[in-house]
Structures are given as structure tokens and as C-alpha cells.
Amino acid sequence: MGAILPPMTVEKFGGAVLRTPLGFEAMTSIIRARQSEPCVVVVSAVGSTTRSLAAAAAHSVRGEGGEASAQLDTIATVHADLAGSISADPIRRRQLTHALTEILDVARRLCRSVAVTRQCSSRTLDRIMATGEDLARTLAAAALQEAGIAISEVDARRLIMTDEQYGAARPLKEPTRRRVQHLLDTQGATWVTQGFVASTESGETTTMGRESSNLxxxxxxxxxxxxxxTIWTDVAGVQTADPMICPSANTVRHLQYDQARIAASYGLKLLYPTMIDPAEICGIPIRIASALAPDGNGTLIDAEPAAAPVMITTVDNGELTAVTVLFVTLDESLRAIMHVLESLGSSRADGIDITTHMHDRAATIVVPTPLAPFVVRALHSELCQESA
Structure with missing residues (x-):
């Protein structure tokens, strides 16, 4: 490598942050405060863009071209509005809007082709799904430049090499390391790239699976x-339960890597199993924090000893939801679960399965999805109030 640079930081901004102009302002403020050290900015697709792209592809497979086009039009409107908030200069705003239109036009052409053939290969779907992150990278780079921050925009396809398992591609570590370290010698101190997206050795677009921007x-x-x-999101770190259904959830201040991996495997929001290993192997701490309150404590994940807090996770599988109690003795978790089931009454508790996982100190019950919020709140009330 060339000249020795100060240690870098990686700042990842989620789609929940970047769905509003305020989120882009928060991002620029955070990166401006870090200009004294090199960093990589990684962004996810804005808001519900990924779901809209998946819906457009599904409509196209069914030959519903009009419905697919409507989904893409919605994406275009959302991004055009964000572009308008990023740049007040008419010329720069027009240039940004044109760049966004060109990116989205690729998805439009692919969807039109799929609508004709009624077939969408996993390779084609990856090209469609990558559009959201491509759009977000373009917006983020423009926002930072508009704020006077010198950046180098780098397509993640030039950085991360994967195998050819389209839709769930696995990164190839050594080729990726060579790519990244080569570009480090030729790019500026602040990079902007997108998550989720990568490429094969031959240059074909791949995606690395659900929520893989953190990976x-x-x-x-x-x-x-x-x-x-740092994973910048719209909440103040990892919570002891989903705050959307359990307002009394507390912020978890500290987790060990293994605790985070276990929690992620049981569906804890903000954490995903694949994101833990690369950081743990290199001993890199992960911080989860709110971009709207960047000076808050958030959650720190590292190798230092940490008392595992009691946590309640949920995985919604449609009609049924798995609710898991983590990091408490099985006797305590089963006692709390039985209390909750008793409060439901025999007619609603009949047939509810309980599964225990001794190694992970976890107990899972599968309940009808409409009952899940009550079950989570009741379990949290019994087990979590003193744990955060």
C-alpha cells in the first residue's frame, strides 16, 4: 500500500434515517464532525424502496406492467423530493435528478423485459433490487458534496467480490480485501458507497441477502x-424489546460479540448474524446509535465482558409470531411464560408451543400474531425492568 493513513472509521446510515431530509442533514453533520480522520460512508436504500422494487419485480412476473410502473413511479417521486431538499441550486438539482432517473431507468427496462417473458432470473432480480442502494449512494454523495465535504463516490461493485449465489451471495474475503486496499491508495479520505450490493469476478451485480448493508x-x-x-439508525441503540410494540423497552448499553450474535439469530431488531463475524475477527467495536441524537450512548458491541441483559425478540412469520426470551435462566423464563399464558386464558393459550435452547439461554413461544404485542409487553414487564 502507499502512504500510511490514520485509522479509518466506517459510518453506516440505514434507510430509516435517510428517508427524510432531516436524516440527510443528520448524516452530513455527523460526517462533517469526522473530517479529521478518514472514513467510509455506507448507505442503505431509502425508506421502503427495497420493498417497492420487490413488488415491481413481482408485478412484472405476473405481466402487470402498469402496477410495476406505478411502484417505480413512487420510488422516483420519493427520490426526486429528496433531491430537491439536498440542493437549492437549480442546475445541481437538475443534474442530480437526471442521475437518479438514469439509475431508475435501468430497473424500468428490466421490469418491462420481465413483464414480456414472465420470467425473472435471480440474476435479473439482483440487478433490479440493487437499484435502491444505487439511488441512495447517489443522494448521499450529493448531500455531502453540497455540504462542502470532499468525498470520493465508489460503487460497491468495485469493492466487494462475491460468489454467484444471486440473492444471497457470499463475499469472497481475500479478493475483496485486495480490491478495497487497492482503491484506498487511489481515493480520497472520505468514501461514499452502498451496502447490500456487490459483484462477481466477472462483474455481474449480486446482492448479499436481507439487511446485508450492515454486513x-x-x-x-x-x-x-x-x-x-457505527450503525446509524433512527433509535438510540439496541433495545430490550421492539419499542414499536413495547414502549417500556430499554436501551442496551453493552453486548459482547457472542451475545449480539445470539440475539441477532433470534430476530433482534438492528442486529443481523452475518455482520458480527468480520468485526469480531478483527476486534473492531460496533456502535449502534441514533443519527438524530449522535451524542447519545447507544449500544456498544465488542469483546469486553458484559452482563447479558434480558431481551425479548420477535420474528413475524405471518399468522404466527415467534417470541423469544433471551439471557435468563430457563426456570425464570418458563415461569414468566406460564404466567403470561395463564393470563391469556385456556381458550387462547391452547396449542401454543414452547421451545427451549439451553446453550443460548433462550425460550421461544409461537403465538398467533395478533397476540404477540401483549405477550411481549407482559414478558418484558416480568423480566426486563431491571436488566438494561
Whole structure:
């Protein structure tokens, strides 16, 4: 490599942050405060863009071209509105809107082809699904430049190499490391790239699976021997339960890597199993924090000893939801679960399955989805009030 640079940080901004102009302002403020050290900015698709792209592809397979076009039109409107908030200069705004239109036009052409053939290969679907992150990278780069921050925009396809398992591609560590470290010599101190997206050795677009933008951040950090990873979201760190259904949930201040991995495997929001390994192998701490309150404590994940807090996770499987109690003795968790089932009454509790996982100190019950919020709140009330 060339000149020795200060240790880098990786700053990943989720789609929940970037769905509003305020979120882009928060991002620029955070990166401006970090201009004294090199960093990589990784962004996810804005808001519900990924779901809209999946819906457009599904409509296209059914030959519903009009419905697919409507989904893409909605994406275009959302991004055009964000572009308008990013740049007040008419010329720069027009240039940004044109760049966004060109990116989205690729997805439009692919969807039109799918609507004709009624077939969408996993390779074609990856090209469609990558559009959201491509749009977000373009907006993020423009927002930072508009704020006077010197950046280098780098397509993640040039950074991360994967195998050819389209839709769930696995990163190839050594080729990726070589790519990343080569570009480090030729790019500026602040990079902007997108998560989720990568490419094969031959240059075909791949995606690395659901919520893999965090994996992108962790993987890039490991290749760069970064000193830290921050996952910027719209909540103040990992919570003891989903705050959308349990308002009394507390912020978890500290987790060990293994605790985070276990919690992620049982569906804890904000954490995904694949993001932990690259950081743990290199000893890189991960911080989960709110972009709207960047000076708050958030959640720190590292190798230091941490008392595991009691946590309640949920995985919605449609009609049924798995509710899991983590990091408490099985006697305590089963006692709390039985209390909750008793409060439901025999008619609603009949047939509810309980599964225990001794190694993970976990107990799972599968309940009808409409009952899940009550069950989570009741379990949290019994087990979590003193744990955060």
C-alpha cells in the first residue's frame, strides 16, 4: 500500500434515517464532525424502496406492467423530493435528478423485459433490487458534496467480490480485501458507497441477502483494519424489546460479540448474524446509535465482558409470531411464560408451543400474531425492568 493513513472509521446510515431530509442533514453533520480522520460512508436504500422494487419485480412476473410502473413511479417521486431538499441550486438539482432517473431507468427496462417473458432470473432480480442502494449512494454523495465535504463516490461493485449465489451471495474475503486496499491508495479520505450490493469476478451485480448493508459495513471495516463501525439508525441503540410494540423497552448499553450474535439469530431488531463475524475477527467495536441524537450512548458491541441483559425478540412469520426470551435462566423464563399464558386464558393459550435452547439461554413461544404485542409487553414487564 502507499502512504500510511490514520485509522479509518466506517459510518453506516440505514434507510430509516435517510428517508427524510432531516436524516440527510443528520448524516452530513455527523460526517462533517469526522473530517479529521478518514472514513467510509455506507448507505442503505431509502425508506421502503427495497420493498417497492420487490413488488415491481413481482408485478412484472405476473405481466402487470402498469402496477410495476406505478411502484417505480413512487420510488422516483420519493427520490426526486429528496433531491430537491439536498440542493437549492437549480442546475445541481437538475443534474442530480437526471442521475437518479438514469439509475431508475435501468430497473424500468428490466421490469418491462420481465413483464414480456414472465420470467425473472435471480440474476435479473439482483440487478433490479440493487437499484435502491444505487439511488441512495447517489443522494448521499450529493448531500455531502453540497455540504462542502470532499468525498470520493465508489460503487460497491468495485469493492466487494462475491460468489454467484444471486440473492444471497457470499463475499469472497481475500479478493475483496485486495480490491478495497487497492482503491484506498487511489481515493480520497472520505468514501461514499452502498451496502447490500456487490459483484462477481466477472462483474455481474449480486446482492448479499436481507439487511446485508450492515454486513457490507462490517466487511469493509475488516478489510481496512478500521478502528470502529457505527450503525446509524433512527433509535438510540439496541433495545430490550421492539419499542414499536413495547414502549417500556430499554436501551442496551453493552453486548459482547457472542451475545449480539445470539440475539441477532433470534430476530433482534438492528442486529443481523452475518455482520458480527468480520468485526469480531478483527476486534473492531460496533456502535449502534441514533443519527438524530449522535451524542447519545447507544449500544456498544465488542469483546469486553458484559452482563447479558434480558431481551425479548420477535420474528413475524405471518399468522404466527415467534417470541423469544433471551439471557435468563430457563426456570425464570418458563415461569414468566406460564404466567403470561395463564393470563391469556385456556381458550387462547391452547396449542401454543414452547421451545427451549439451553446453550443460548433462550425460550421461544409461537403465538398467533395478533397476540404477540401483549405477550411481549407482559414478558418484558416480568423480566426486563431491571436488566438494561
Amino acid at each position: 457490507s459495513a462490517s466487511l469493509l471495516a475488516s478489510c481496512l483494519d478500521a478502528k470502529s463501525i
